[in-house]
Amino acid sequence: MNESSIKIMNRSFNILDKRRASLLQDEATVKLKERVKKIRENSVSHLHPLLEKAQETLEDNGIEVILAKDAEEAREAIYQLVKKEKIVAKSKSNTAGEIQLTEYLETKDIEVLETDLGDRIVQFDNSQPTHPIGPACHLDMIKIADIVSDEFQREVKAEPRAILDVIKKDITGKLPQCKVGITGANSVAAEDGSLLMVHNEGNISLLTMLDLHIVLVGIDKLVPTLEDAVSVVKLETIYATGKNVPAYMNVVSSPSKTADIEQILLKDMYGAKRVVLIFLDNGRMKALQEKEKCLWCIGCGACIVNCPVYTTIGPDFGYLRHLGGRGIVMSYFIDNDEACFDSGLYKCTLCGLCTIECPMEIPVNDMLEDLRRESVKKGIYPEEHVQIKNNLKKRKSPFKPET
Structure with missing residues (x-):
């Protein structure tokens, strides 16, 4: 990473610091932090029973569950689900980055459409993300405009709306070709069998509506209840973005269904026909035995x-x-x-x-x-x-x- 990119990244970090400064001192945030710390400590220390409970409730809800011991197993499981596809859509997922999923699928001649704006820019630039929530914060507007101009072989003004419009048009133009959406999850509620995802752009909402919704998540994201999950992601949002709440919180507890005709349950209404959750270990159980506290992380x-x-x-x-x-x-x-x-x-x-x-x-x-x-x-x-x-x-x- 060059000196210029470092300066731009640090400028972005300074803006974030100022934005969240007053929020972090707020009494409500302090209480939320105390509550979430207890939730994460309790969840990690009870990871084995939570994982067993989650598998049971998720499957009862109609979500297919796959346990992957390492990156290779996770990649192979996803490939078997998407191997007939020419293109799949994906949201921002640090867990997917951990197993290098995009790179792997591309070696199989499957195009990966990154739908998060920052991830799409980084994908065009072929550079490394520099923040879990803001992957492109090492790039300034002029550089981003140059990247997008090179990608689409036409001049794009170094202006936020102009850049957004070009990338948005590209993504929304390709989404109808996608039958598969791949996302992560910020938190998983074991007792409810629910997956909670937070985002600001609305892209995850679109991906959950595709025929097959694949969710890749580390087993360390488990918490007991949906209320616990909301508390965790709310604190994550405050620390990560300096905002009280994200624009969207998607809760997925099953594939699309309705019972509006004489209470007869019918699947496949508007959303996903199938939801497949891949729980990734990839060293987390080993970490639980040796360095349990490193699994407390909320990803902010x-x-x-x-x-x-x-x-x-x-x-x-x-x-x-x-x-x-x-x-x-x-x-x-x-x-x-x-x-x-x-x-x-x-x-x-x-x-x-x-x-x-x-x-x-x-x-x-x-x-x-x-x-x-x-x-x-x-x-x-x-x-x-x-x-x-x-x-x-x-x-x-x-x-x-x-x-």
């Missing part, structure tokens, strides 16, 4: 906004769509020790700002310190550290002698 991205490392080097500090220090912790469980090292294990300053900014107060720096300790035992650490260690042993100083 607050941890990276003031991170001195992330605001200096961007998404090179993180793992796929898991950005910043918490992403590095997740890389250890999703992938392996080497991936954790390559994601920036030794780049963190251990300052703890991520924990201070996090509404769940996840102690990321403590986790990274533990992982560093383990990596040293396995002989995985920067080469420079060997020289420093030798200098300390020989000269009682970390510095090289003057030559």
